Amino acid sequence: MPGPKYPGFDTLALHAGQSPDATFGARAVPIYATTSYVFRDSEHAASLFNMERAGHVYSRISNPTVAVFEERVAALEGGVGAIATASGQAALHLAVATILDAGQHIVASSSLYGGSHNLLGYTLKRFGIETTFVNPRKPRDFKRAIKPNTRLVFGETLGNPGLDVLDIPAVARIAHEAGLPLLVDSTFTTPWLMKPFEHGADLLYHSATKFLGGHGVAIGGVLVDSGHFDWEASGKYPQLTAPYEGFHNMDFEEESGTRAFLLRARREGLRDFGACMAPMTAFHILQGIETLHLRMPRHVENTRKVVAYLAKHEMVKSVGYPELKGHPDHALAKRLLPRGCGAVFSFNMKGGREAGKQFIEALSVFSHLANVGDAKSLVIHPASTTHYRMSDADLKKAGITAGTVRLSIGLEEPEDLIEDLGRALAAAEGTRMGA
Amino acid sequence: MDFSVDGKQAFAYTAAHALDRAKPTIVFVHGAGLDHSWFGLQSRYFGHHGFNVLAVDLPGHGRSEGPPLASIEALADWVLRLLDAAKIERASIVGHSMGTLITLECAARHAKRVERVAFLGIAVPMKVSPAFLEAARKNEQTAFDMDTIWGHAPQVPLGGNPNPGMWMYGDTLARLARLAPGVLYAGLKACSDYAAGLESAAKVRCPALLVLGHRDQMTPPKGARKLAAAIPGARTVVLPPSGHSLMAEAPDATLDALIGFLREPMAA
Numbered sequence: 001m002p003g004p005k006y007p008g009f010d011t012l013a014l015h016a017g018q019s020p021d022a023t024f025g026a027r028a029v030p031i032y033a034t035t036s037y038v039f040r041d042s043e044h045a046a047s048l049f050n051m052e053r054a055g056h057v058y059s060r061i062s063n064p065t066v067a068v069f070e071e072r073v074a075a076l077e078g079g080v081g082a083i084a085t086a087s088g089q090a091a092l093h094l095a096v097a098t099i100l101d102a103g104q105h106i107v108a109s110s111s112l113y114g115g116s117h118n119l120l121g122y123t124l125k126r127f128g129i130e131t132t133f134v135n136p137r138k139p140r141d142f143k144r145a146i147k148p149n150t151r152l153v154f155g156e157t158l159g160n161p162g163l164d165v166l167d168i169p170a171v172a173r174i175a176h177e178a179g180l181p182l183l184v185d186s187t188f189t190t191p192w193l194m195k196p197f198e199h200g201a202d203l204l205y206h207s208a209t210k211f212l213g214g215h216g217v218a219i220g221g222v223l224v225d226s227g228h229f230d231w232e233a234s235g236k237y238p239q240l241t242a243p244y245e246g247f248h249n250m251d252f253e254e255e256s257g258t259r260a261f262l263l264r265a266r267r268e269g270l271r272d273f274g275a276c277m278a279p280m281t282a283f284h285i286l287q288g289i290e291t292l293h294l295r296m297p298r299h300v301e302n303t304r305k306v307v308a309y310l311a312k313h314e315m316v317k318s319v320g321y322p323e324l325k326g327h328p329d330h331a332l333a334k335r336l337l338p339r340g341c342g343a344v345f346s347f348n349m350k351g352g353r354e355a356g357k358q359f360i361e362a363l364s365v366f367s368h369l370a371n372v373g374d375a376k377s378l379v380i381h382p383a384s385t386t387h388y389r390m391s392d393a394d395l396k397k398a399g400i401t402a403g404t405v406r407l408s409i410g411l412e413e414p415e416d417l418i419e420d421l422g423r424a425l426a427a428a429e430g431t432r433m434g435a
Numbered sequence: 436m437d438f439s440v441d442g443k444q445a446f447a448y449t450a451a452h453a454l455d456r457a458k459p460t461i462v463f464v465h466g467a468g469l470d471h472s473w474f475g476l477q478s479r480y481f482g483h484h485g486f487n488v489l490a491v492d493l494p495g496h497g498r499s500e501g502p503p504l505a506s507i508e509a510l511a512d513w514v515l516r517l518l519d520a521a522k523i524e525r526a527s528i529v530g531h532s533m534g535t536l537i538t539l540e541c542a543a544r545h546a547k548r549v550e551r552v553a554f555l556g557i558a559v560p561m562k563v564s565p566a567f568l569e570a571a572r573k574n575e576q577t578a579f580d581m582d583t584i585w586g587h588a589p590q591v592p593l594g595g596n597p598n599p600g601m602w603m604y605g606d607t608l609a610r611l612a613r614l615a616p617g618v619l620y621a622g623l624k625a626c627s628d629y630a631a632g633l634e635s636a637a638k639v640r641c642p643a644l645l646v647l648g649h650r651d652q653m654t655p656p657k658g659a660r661k662l663a664a665a666i667p668g669a670r671t672v673v674l675p676p677s678g679h680s681l682m683a684e685a686p687d688a689t690l691d692a693l694i695g696f697l698r699e700p701m702a703a
Binding site: 004005006007011012015016017018019047050051052053054055056062063064066067068070071074075078079080081082083084226227228230232243248249250251254255256257258259262266 | 448451470472475476477479480483497498580581584585590592593594595596597598599600601602604605606608609610612613686687690
């Protein structure tokens with residue numbers, strides 16, 4: 001028989017996490033621009049510090065406006081809770097720092113946002129955490145790369161910029177067989193296109209700067225826990241299952257069960273690393289989330305029209321969008337992303353680097369900048385910008401060439417976007433013919 | 436802290452404190468399909484304020500070895516055997532949902548060993564609908580959905596969680612997903628089959644407190660009226676915004692009600 005009904009996605013996007021303000025009845029989420037909160041008395045203060053009462057102490061650890069954002073994203077993703085961070089990169093760092101120590105190891109997809117590749121490939125190495133990068137299209141490679149000291153498996157739901165679709169069910173199975181959690185970067189898909197926890201991922205994060213915020217006005221991130229991974233049963237995570245001297249000798253798993261990861265991430269990670277989200281940022285991103293379910297279908301619809309146009313253009317060598325039959329992940333995308341494959345994709349132009357330069361500079365509606373997931377359409381040349389620090393070999397592994405151009409399709413009239421692209425491609429073609 | 440009860444491993448959270456027989460003891464007993472951490476804030480408070488706490492994982496739940504026990508009476512006797520294992524003679528007992536019925540049976544069957552009882556979200560009888568029971572018996576997702584949705588006030592999915600950043604529905608679903616098949620069913624059936632409620636209530640001789648959620652969809656306050664009247668001297672506190680998950684939905688008000696009750700000097 002059918003059970004009682006959960007609120008739908010659209011309702012949660014507008015309401016989850018917020019009760020109307022109890023003092024003034026404000027319907028919109030109030031911006032609590034405060035660093036700290038007055039204690040009722042000394043015992044109340046001590047109880048808040050010792051986690052005997054719920055509430056806020058200091059806005060680096062939690063803030064009422066930020067908490068609405070966290071709970072709303074957790075609700076949309078189907079997680080036990082979430083932690084907002086200063087950026088998507090801070091969310092990735094918080095996830096890693098919560099469960100990995102020096103001397104431990106990550107297995108990650110090679111097809112990652114350049115900043116994530118830097119963090120794992122170079123920066124974390126300085127702190128004793130090594131990463132092996134593997135082809136996301138070969139789940140078995142994840143298995144082969146797992147070592148006794150591996151503590152995390154990581155990939156992007158849609159790889160950046162080649163849109164490799166991560167086979168989350170297969171990679172999650174491999175991770176779980178090894179007693180490891182799977183973390184995914186879900187920025188390109190958002191919960192409207194895919195809910196990774198339903199496919200087996202254990203942890204996820206977003207650069208909320210992108211589609212969640214949707215308007216390019218605020219930098220932020222959010223880390224969400226499914227609560228499904230059993231840290232105690234794995235036996236590999238004393239950070240969560242043994243008394244921690246740094247927080248009242250707390251055994252986070254014993255204390256809170258399904259909430260252990262988030263508890264340590266908040267009580268240690270936000271407390272000590274401090275990469276928290278500002279309340280104004282949470283407010284801005286919440287405004288975006290309230291229309292996520294209206295924006296994402298239009299992003300996808302516009303993208304399909306642009307992809308169809310580019311795929312037939314003579315200046316275009318290839319378009320990397322998984323909805324195209326020739327894309328290597330076409331079948332997987334149909335299974336995991338039935339609502340669409342997002343609005344960020346890359347294509348390869350004929351004519352190499354110079355043609356790419358002419359193309360970008362001839363665009364008028366598209367803005368040339370380092371971001372994706374805006375309501376406005378965006379363009380960038382990954383090899384010289386976002387993925388600049390990657391070696392040629394790593395660029396090849398990530399599917400990037402000198403002629404690769406990444407587009408983020410916005411909410412403009414699709415005919416205007418196509419006209420803009422046509423004009424720019426003509427300019428690039430002139431370069432090629434003259435060369 | 437691990438104990439051995441009936442030759443099986445049994446776990447009780449003690450707020451990271453060793454048991455001190457000179458201190459008063461509070462036992463926390465969770466509901467069907469849940470575990471000790473459901474009382475996280477409240478048990479931690481008392482553990483750090485002069486009490487021994489034993490927030491138990493009932494058999495088959497959390498860290499305690501299964502299988503789950505089939506009746507409220509058997510579970511009440513198990514709680515007393517856990518007290519034996521902990522070498523605690525007398526304790527106050529705080530129960531939630533199914534744990535309230537276990538608490539009631541403890542007070543009725545073992546009056547000399549029970550100092551006070553607090554019932555959080557109780558109804559007598561605690562009948563479970565046939566559809567819910569059947570879905571739980573088959574270990575269907577529908578049963579977890581019913582437990583989650585009916586286990587909270589209607590505004591919970593749209594309202595703010597007092598615990599910053601947490602999503603109550605998600606937390607409940609994640610806990611239920613970790614259960615071994617049949618554990619939720621065993622608990623719900625034990626509740627539904629329990630018939631001694633009012634008879635046992637009349638045997639309670641210790642101070643009793645009922646804490647009820649005004650918007651409780653699982654055990655609405657009206658379901659506790661006869662019980663409250665049947666327990667001599669029982670007091671009732673109704674928390675206006677809360678549903679069935681009082682410790683999560685109204686953590687401070689629940690704790691304040693318990694502090695007032697459990698710290699009150701005993702009548703001579």
